[in-house]
Amino acid sequence: MPTAADLAELVRAPAALSVPGDVVAGAAAAGVLDRRTPALAGASVLLYWAGMAANDWADRGLDAVERPERPIPSGRVRPGTALGLAAGLTAAGVGLAAAAGGRRAAAVAVPLAAAVWGYDLAAKNTAAGPAVMAACRGLDVLLGAAGGRVLRALPAALTVAAHTWTVTALSRREVTGADPALPLGTLAGTALVAASAATARARTGRRCAAGSRTIGGDAVDLPVAARRRNTVAGALPVALAGWYAARYGAAQARVVAEPSAGRVRAAVGAGITGLPALQGALTARAGAGLLGLAVAAAAPVGRRLARMVSPT
Structure with missing residues (x-):
């Protein structure tokens, strides 16, 4: 009979802290942050844990040779x-x-579940593996956007998907180590992802001068307090994206210097536990600054928990 600790290790329970931020970022971008969002985030966590359990079931023969300490x-x-x-x-x-978001949410959750199982059972060890896993995370962001303006969430979904591609590409070399060209490529991808997340969302109204903007063709002066709020709102996504890039980028730079299996695993772990900072930047970029900070706060918590249960 497995213990709760055994099952937590099987599903990489602490790594699920990197999941709710997908849904929150998607909901913020689509303008549908409401009472359904926490339930959709919970659904996303359940699907993530399902994927982890299915992954270890599919890999049980290989793990018996390479990672005999794993639960199965x-x-x-x-x-x-x-x-x-x-x-x-x-x-x-x-x-x-489906219960939380109706048919529109179910229309995303079903292909998301199919992509998760497709990755574990078929795509993982093929050239399509990173792309399929990236699609899983992109769909996860769109799950949060279900019921809103989904097209507005596509940039956030693509950003998270691109990050996921880098992590998945590295994870395929966790046992053997990597050629330096791989972490160089993923590091370049991380820089582009961070730059995308830091880019401020287009606002209604065209800026015409410092402290003013045009509304309906007329220049309107903004109060000093409003200018300060806009400055902070614009700086927050940059700060969170920089935090993400510094943590994950530094881990990849160490792989470039020494592409051993241990350093690759550490970089993969940094990519997983650092994802909330990226999600927080995307959430703040959509105008939900305080919520973005709350999402990003899961990053240091995830790093601490990763010392007890490996996220990879």
């Missing part, structure tokens, strides 16, 4: 238990998404 090859969790847990979490995640 070590005998702490039976393969059938892992498969059943993955199926149950998938059904619960899709069901919760």
Whole structure:
């Protein structure tokens, strides 16, 4: 009988802190931050855990050789238990998404679940693996946007998807180590992702001079307090995106210097636990600054928990 700790290790429980921010960023971008958002975030977490359990079930033979300490090859969790847990979490995640967001949310949750299982069972060890996993995270952002203006959430979805591509590409070299060209490429991708997240969202009204903007063709002066709020609002996505780039980028730079398996694993872990800072930048960019800070706060918490349960 597996213990709660065994199951938490199986599903990489602490890594789920990197998941709700996808939904929040999507909802903020689409203008639908409301009472449904927490439930949709919960559905996203369930689907993430399902994917982790399905991943270890699919990899049980390989893990017996490369990672015998994992729950299934070590005998702490039976393969059938892992498969059943993955199926149950998938059904619960899709069901919760449908209950919270109706047909529009279900229309995203079903292909998201299919992409998760498709990655674990078929795409993971192919050239399409990073792209499929990136699609999973992009759909996760769009799950939060369901019920709103989904097209407005596409830039955030593509940004998170691009980040996920870099993490997934690195993760394929966690055991063997990498050629320096790989972390160089993912590091360049991280720089582009951070720049995208830091870019301020276009505002209604065209700026015409310092401290003013045009509304309906007329120049309107903004109060000093409003100018300060706009300055802070514009700086916050930049600061959070810089935080994300500094943490994850530094880990990848260490892989470039020494592309060993251990450093690759550390970079993958940094990419997973650092994702909330990126999500926070995207949320703040959409105008929800305080919520963006709350999302980003999950990054240091995730790093601490990763010392107890590996996110990779």
